[in-house]
Amino acid sequence: MGGVRESRILIVGLGLIGGSLAAALRAAGYGLENRPGEIVACDPDAGEIALGIEMGLIDGGDTRLAPLVEGASLIVLAVPVLAMESVMVELAGVLPGGSLDGTAPGVVVTDVGSTKAAIRDCALRAFGRLPAGLVLGHPIAGSEKSGVVASNPRLYANHKVILTPVPETAPAAVDRVRALWRACRAEILEMEVERHDQVLARTSHLPHLLAFSLVDTLARQDERLDIFRYAAGGFRDFTRIAGSDPVMWRDIFIANRDAVLASLDDFEAGVSRLRQAVEAGDGDAMLAIFDRASHARHYFDSLLNQTSYQAEYQMQQQGRLTFLASPGGRVAGRIRVPGDKSISHRSIMLGALAEGVTEVKGFLEGEDSLATLQAFREMGVAIEGPHQGRVIVHGVGMHGLKAPSGPLYVGNAGTAMRLFAGLLAGQAFDTELIGDASLTKRPMGRVADPLRLMGAVIDTAEGGRPPLKIRGGQRLKGIDYDMPMASAQVKSCLLLAGLYADGETRVREPAPTRDHTERMLAGFGYEVHRKGDTCWLEGGGTLAAAPIDVPSDISSATFFLVAAAITPGSNLVLEHVGINPTRIGVINVLKLMGADLWLVNEHEVGGEPVADLHIRYAPLHGIDIPEDQVPLAIDEFPALFIAAASAIGTTRLRGAEELRVKESDRIQAMADGLAAIGVEHTVLEDGIDIVGAGEREVAYGGGRIDSLGDHRIAMAFVIASLRAGDEIIIDDCANVATSFPGFTALARTVGLKVREETDEVAP
Ligand SMILES: O=C(O)C1=C[C@@H](OP(=O)(O)O)[C@@H](O)[C@H](O)C1
Numbered sequence: 001m002g003g004v005r006e007s008r009i010l011i012v013g014l015g016l017i018g019g020s021l022a023a024a025l026r027a028a029g030y031g032l033e034n035r036p037g038e039i040v041a042c043d044p045d046a047g048e049i050a051l052g053i054e055m056g057l058i059d060g061g062d063t064r065l066a067p068l069v070e071g072a073s074l075i076v077l078a079v080p081v082l083a084m085e086s087v088m089v090e091l092a093g094v095l096p097g098g099s100l101d102g103t104a105p106g107v108v109v110t111d112v113g114s115t116k117a118a119i120r121d122c123a124l125r126a127f128g129r130l131p132a133g134l135v136l137g138h139p140i141a142g143s144e145k146s147g148v149v150a151s152n153p154r155l156y157a158n159h160k161v162i163l164t165p166v167p168e169t170a171p172a173a174v175d176r177v178r179a180l181w182r183a184c185r186a187e188i189l190e191m192e193v194e195r196h197d198q199v200l201a202r203t204s205h206l207p208h209l210l211a212f213s214l215v216d217t218l219a220r221q222d223e224r225l226d227i228f229r230y231a232a233g234g235f236r237d238f239t240r241i242a243g244s245d246p247v248m249w250r251d252i253f254i255a256n257r258d259a260v261l262a263s264l265d266d267f268e269a270g271v272s273r274l275r276q277a278v279e280a281g282d283g284d285a286m287l288a289i290f291d292r293a294s295h296a297r298h299y300f301d302s303l304l305n306q307t308s309y310q311a312e313y314q315m316q317q318q319g320r321l322t323f324l325a326s327p328g329g330r331v332a333g334r335i336r337v338p339g340d341k342s343i344s345h346r347s348i349m350l351g352a353l354a355e356g357v358t359e360v361k362g363f364l365e366g367e368d369s370l371a372t373l374q375a376f377r378e379m380g381v382a383i384e385g386p387h388q389g390r391v392i393v394h395g396v397g398m399h400g401l402k403a404p405s406g407p408l409y410v411g412n413a414g415t416a417m418r419l420f421a422g423l424l425a426g427q428a429f430d431t432e433l434i435g436d437a438s439l440t441k442r443p444m445g446r447v448a449d450p451l452r453l454m455g456a457v458i459d460t461a462e463g464g465r466p467p468l469k470i471r472g473g474q475r476l477k478g479i480d481y482d483m484p485m486a487s488a489q490v491k492s493c494l495l496l497a498g499l500y501a502d503g504e505t506r507v508r509e510p511a512p513t514r515d516h517t518e519r520m521l522a523g524f525g526y527e528v529h530r531k532g533d534t535c536w537l538e539g540g541g542t543l544a545a546a547p548i549d550v551p552s553d554i555s556s557a558t559f560f561l562v563a564a565a566i567t568p569g570s571n572l573v574l575e576h577v578g579i580n581p582t583r584i585g586v587i588n589v590l591k592l593m594g595a596d597l598w599l600v601n602e603h604e605v606g607g608e609p610v611a612d613l614h615i616r617y618a619p620l621h622g623i624d625i626p627e628d629q630v631p632l633a634i635d636e637f638p639a640l641f642i643a644a645a646s647a648i649g650t651t652r653l654r655g656a657e658e659l660r661v662k663e664s665d666r667i668q669a670m671a672d673g674l675a676a677i678g679v680e681h682t683v684l685e686d687g688i689d690i691v692g693a694g695e696r697e698v699a700y701g702g703g704r705i706d707s708l709g710d711h712r713i714a715m716a717f718v719i720a721s722l723r724a725g726d727e728i729i730i731d732d733c734a735n736v737a738t739s740f741p742g743f744t745a746l747a748r749t750v751g752l753k754v755r756e757e758t759d760e761v762a763p
C-alpha cells in the first residue's frame with residue numbers, strides 16, 4: 001500500500017466523494033486482510049454509514065464526530081462547503097491541543113472542497129489560526145451522481161488533485177496528504193488558494209452554472225417537458241452536469257461568489273459578441289470564434305490524450321523522446337519533405353493582414369508555424385485548417401487585429417518571435433510574446449533596439465531576452481538601418497514594422513539573407529524596393545490576399561541530401577524543393593565538396609523558385625567553406641558538419657558565429673556530438689575545423705548524443721548513423737516536430753534504420 005502510513009483514516013461526510021476515496025484506498029489494498037489501517041466515516045445519515053460498511057468501504061462509523069476522532073491519524077473533510085465551518089469548530093473542540101501542529105505522529109486534516117479561500121477562512125475562525133497540520137485540497141473529479149452508493153474506486157485515477165498549502169502548512173503534513181492521493185492514482189499539483197478559486201470558477205463552476213441555468217430555462221418554457229423528448233446529443237452532452245447535487249453547488253456558488261461573478265462577466269461579454277455576429281449575419285466573425293474554440297477544444301483533447309505534437313512538446317520539456325539510429329544502410333527513393341518553415345510563418349502573417357481570403361497550400365504543420373497560426377487566432381483572425389497542408393486565412397486588413405486576452409506563446413520559434421515583434425509594434429493594443437525555455441535564452445535586443453529607434457516601446461527581460469512586452473498605440477517612423485548581423489529575421493521584423501511606420505523603412509544587410517518576406521509582400525501587391533544590399537518600403541499601404549504554394553523546405557531536404565551524399569550506393573530524388581537563391585548555400589557547398597547533385601524540373605510557384613533535387617553518392621572532399629555561403633546555408637550546418645565528418649580531408653568553417661544563438665549553440669552542440677562519436681575537430685569562436693574520415697567505409701563510431709532540444713542537431717546525428725560503426729542514440733528529440741513532423745517515418749522509407757523511444761512518465 002504505497003506510502004500511506006496512516007493508522008486510521010476518518011472520512012467526514014460519506015457521499016460520492018468520501019465513499020470513492022474509501023473505495024480507492026481499498027482498491028489499493030489499504031486496511032485489507034492482514035495489512036494495517038482502518039477507515040471509519042462520520043455522516044449525519046446512519047443509512048449511509050450502514051451502506052458503507054455493507055459495501056466493505058469502511059470498517060465502522062457513527063453519526064457523531066467526537067467518538068471517531070480519537071485514534072484517527074488523518075481526517076478527510078468531505079462535507080458540502082458550507083458545512084465545513086461547523087465541522088471544523090467541532091474538530092477544534094475535540095482534537096487535543098497541539099495535535100494539529102504538523103509534526104509526526106500528529107493528526108493531519110485535509111478537505112476536498114471545491115473552493116479554497118472560503119474554507120481557509122473557516123479554518124481561521126474555527127481554530128483561531130491556520131494549523132500546521134491542515135492541508136487544504138481539492139480533487140478535480142466528480143460525477144452527477146451522489147451518495148455512497150455511487151462510490152467509484154477509479155474516480156480519482158489519472159485525475160488531478162490540487163493541494164493549496166499556505167505558508168503555515170507543515171511540509172510533512174503535505175507529504176502525508178500527497179501519499180493519500182497517490183494511493184488513489186491521482187496526479188497531484190500545488191497551487192495558491194486564490195489562483196485555485198479563479199481557475200475553478202472558470203473551468204468548473206461556470207460550466208455548472210450554465211448547465212443548471214439552461215435546463216431550468218428550457219424546463220420553465222415547457223412545463224410538460226415535451227421538448228426534452230426531442231433533445232439531441234448536443235443537449236445531453238452540454239447539460240449532463242445539471243443533474244449534480246444541488247446543495248453542494250449552492251454552497252460552491254456562495255463560497256466562491258466573486259471569482260464566479262468575474263468569470264460570468266467574461267462569459268456574458270463573449271456571448272454578447274457572438275450574439276452580435278449572429279444578428280448581423282457576420283459569417284467571418286462567427287467563423288473566427290468557432291474556429292478558435294474548435295481548435296482550443298482539440299488542443300485540450302490532445303493534451304489529455306497525450307497524442308499530438310503539442311503533447312510531444314510537453315514531453316520534450318521533460319526530454320523524453322529518444323531516437324535510436326542503427327548503423328549502416330543506404331538511401332534511395334523519391335520523397336517530398338514538408339513545407340518551408342520560413343514561408344509558412346509568413347503566409348499566415350501576411351494573409352492575416354491582407355484584405356481578402358488567402359489560400360495556402362503546402363503549409364508546414366510543424367509546431368513552429370502552428371504557433372504563429374494560433375497566435376493570429378488569438379488576435380481574432382479566422383483561420384481554417386490546416387488540413388493536409390491547406391490553410392485558409394480570412395484576412396482582417398492592416399488594422400483589423402484584436403488584442404489577445406493573454407500573452408502570445410510562440411514555443412520554440414525564433415522566427416515567430418522576431419517577426420511578431422515588428423508586426424505587433426505597429427498595433428493599437430499591448431501584447432506580450434513568450435516562448436519555451438530554449439527561445440527564452442535567445443537574443444531579442446537585435447530586434448528590440450532598432451524597433452525602439454522607430455519609436456516602438458518594448459521591454460525585454462535582462463540581457464534583451466524574452467519575454468517581449470510591446471506597448472501598442474505608438475506612432476512609428478521609418479528608419480535607415482544598417483544591420484550588424486546578416487539576419488533575415490531582423491530584416492523581416494523591420495519591414496513588417498515599416499508597414500505601419502510613417503515614411504520609408506530601409507534595411508541594409510551585411511550579406512544577402514533569405515528574402516521570402518520581400519517576395520511575399522510583392523506577391524500581395526506591396527511595393528518593396530531593392531538596390532544592392534539595401535531594401536526598403538513605404539509605410540501605410542495595404543495588402544491584397546493572394547494564393548500561396550509553399551515549396552518543400554530546403555532546410556529539411558538537407559538531411560536527406562547529406563544522407564545520400566555520404567552513403568555509397570545512394571540515389572535519391574527530393575521533389576518540389578524551394579531553391580530561392582538566398583537559400584541554396586547547401587547545394588553550393590555540397591557541390592564544392594564534390595557531391596553528384598543536380599536540379600530537374602525547375603519552375604516557379606507563387607514567386608518562389610522550386611526544383612526536384614537529384615543526388616547520387618560520390619566521395620566528398622573537405623573544403624574551406626566560402627564565407628559568403630554562410631548566411632545562405634545558416635540552418636544547414638548541423639547536417640553539413642556530418643558531411644564534413646564523412647569527407648576526405650578537413651573542412652573549415654569561419655564567420656558562422658550566428659550558429660551560437662540558434663535553438664542551441666550549434667557549434668558547441670555539434671562539437672560535443674562529434675566528440676561522442678569520435679570525430680576529430682577543433683572549435684573556434686566563429687566556426688569549426690572538422691577532420692573527415694577519409695576513405696574509410698565506417699567513418700566514426702556510435703555513441704549517445706544530447707540534442708539539447710534542438711531539432712537540427714537531432715536530425716543531423718540520425719543521418720550520421722549511415723556511416724557509423726555502432727548505434728547512435730540521440731536524446732531530447734521531441735522538438736524535431738517544430739520543423740519536421742514525421743521525420744523518422746520518412747527517413748525509414750528511404751532506408752535509414754531509426755526508431756523512436758518514449759520514456760514512461762515519471763510518477
Ligand atoms: O527569417 C527566417 O525565416 C529565418 C532566418 C534565419 O534566422 P536569422 O535571421 O536569425 O539568421 C534562420 O536561421 C531561421 O531558421 C529562419
Ligand SMILES: C=C(OP(=O)(O)O)C(=O)O
Pocket residue numbers: 341368412413414415416635662663712739
Ligand atoms: C534557427 C531556426 O529557427 P528559428 O530561429 O525560427 O527558431 C531553425 O529552424 O534552424
